[in-house]
Amino acid sequence: MARDTLAAPAPAHDTGVRPKLFRPPLPRAALGLLLPVLALLAAELGVRTGAIPANLLPAPSDIGATIAELAHQGLAGHALASTARVAIGFAGGALLAIVLGAAVGLNRTAEALLDPTFQALRAIPSLAWVPLLLLWLGIDEAPKLVLIGIGAFFPVYMGVASGIRDVDRKLIDAARLYRLSRPALARRVLLPAALPAIFTGLRNGLSLAWMFMVAAELIAASQGLGYLLSDGRETSRADIVLAAIVLLAVLGKASDSLMQRLETRLLAWRDSYATS
Numbered sequence: 001m002a003r004d005t006l007a008a009p010a011p012a013h014d015t016g017v018r019p020k021l022f023r024p025p026l027p028r029a030a031l032g033l034l035l036p037v038l039a040l041l042a043a044e045l046g047v048r049t050g051a052i053p054a055n056l057l058p059a060p061s062d063i064g065a066t067i068a069e070l071a072h073q074g075l076a077g078h079a080l081a082s083t084a085r086v087a088i089g090f091a092g093g094a095l096l097a098i099v100l101g102a103a104v105g106l107n108r109t110a111e112a113l114l115d116p117t118f119q120a121l122r123a124i125p126s127l128a129w130v131p132l133l134l135l136w137l138g139i140d141e142a143p144k145l146v147l148i149g150i151g152a153f154f155p156v157y158m159g160v161a162s163g164i165r166d167v168d169r170k171l172i173d174a175a176r177l178y179r180l181s182r183p184a185l186a187r188r189v190l191l192p193a194a195l196p197a198i199f200t201g202l203r204n205g206l207s208l209a210w211m212f213m214v215a216a217e218l219i220a221a222s223q224g225l226g227y228l229l230s231d232g233r234e235t236s237r238a239d240i241v242l243a244a245i246v247l248l249a250v251l252g253k254a255s256d257s258l259m260q261r262l263e264t265r266l267l268a269w270r271d272s273y274a275t276s
Contacts, residue, residue: 040060043057043059043060044059044060044061047059047062055238056238057238057242058238058239058242062239063239063242063243063246066239066240066242066243067243067246067247070228070240070243075247077223078223078224078225078227078228079225079247079251081223081224082213082217082224082225082226082248082251083251085141085144085145085148085213085216085217085224086148086206086209086210086213086255088145088148089144089145089146089147089148089149089151089152089209089212089213089216090148090149090152090205090206090209092145092149092152093148093149093150093151093152093153093156093205093209094152094153094156094202094205096149096153097152097153097154097155097156097157097160097201097205098156098160098198100114100118100157101156101157101158101159101160101161101164101201102160102161102164102186104118104157104161105160105161105162105163105164105165105190105194106164106186106190111161115161118154118157121154122154122158126147126150126151126211126212126215127215129147129150130143130147130215130219133146133147133219134219139219139220143216143219144213144216144217144219144221145216147212147215147216147219148209148212148213148216149209150212151205151208151209151211151212151213152205152206152208152209152212153205154205154208155201155202155204155205155208156198156201156202156204156205157201158201159197159198159199159200159201159202159204159205160194160197160198160201162197163193163194163195163196163197163198163201164190164191164194166194166197167189167190167193167194168193171189171193172185172189172190175188175189195266195267196267196270199259199262199263199266199267202259203256203259203260203263206252206255206256206259207252207256210248210251210252210255213225213226214226214229214248217229217230218230225244225247225248225251226244228240228241228243228244229241229244229245232244
């Protein structure tokens with residue numbers, strides 16, 4: 001006699017297929033351009049309809065024409081001068097910050113000796129350094145580079161010191177089980193574990209270097225994007241001011257993207273939410 005039987009469910013097998021995460025309909029690069037494009041279209045429409053005074057906020061098309069005009073009047077030299085100052089100042093400030101931040105993160109005595117002073121200096125606004133640097137170093141390139149280095153120093157210092165101090169104690173205990181020396185512990189455990197925080201500090205320091213560069217070039221510079229800002233203000237040319245601001249935004253984003261690519265390459269081993 002045939003009996004009706006219920007079919008047993010088939011055993012679940014891992015097919016290696018994972019549920020797809022939600023993906024935006026546009027590529028990330030296009031999605032990132034969406035907000036600026038909408039803002040530019042709104043500004044263009046507002047100026048053309050008279051809702052926004054053109055003398056205060058020129059239309060984006062007029063700003064583009066100003067950039068094209070400046071390109072024939074040495075704009076590349078201004079951009080190159082500003083970029084070179086940022087590169088030199090950031091390199092000097094970041095290198096010093098990495099050395100001192102590592103000393104503070106690795107040594108409690110160095111932390112007690114140096115950290116309170118650095119935290120107090122960190123609260124000083126950028127423009128407060130200008131008169132002192134002019135008195136000490138004159139009006140040549142030196143005060144500009146030092147001011148940019150000061151701007152880059154503190155975010156990088158904070159990233160290095162806090163990154164080392166916040167390394168998981170379990171990693172240190174595991175390294176001590178293998179009897180690693182202090183240099184080997186720093187090189188093989190502390191530095192790799194602190195790299196995410198260090199790169200965050202480097203990116204913040206790079207953005208502040210661009211900001212301090214503008215303050216530095218307002219000191220008596222004859223070339224640079226900060227000089228263009230000052231020149232546009234003195235001649236009441238809002239289009240030149242906005243053109244310089246646009247170029248600063250583009251150059252700042254380009255340098256940050258390069259730093260982000262370096263971070264992605266060096267931290268490819270990370271298994272985090274962002275890389276999942």
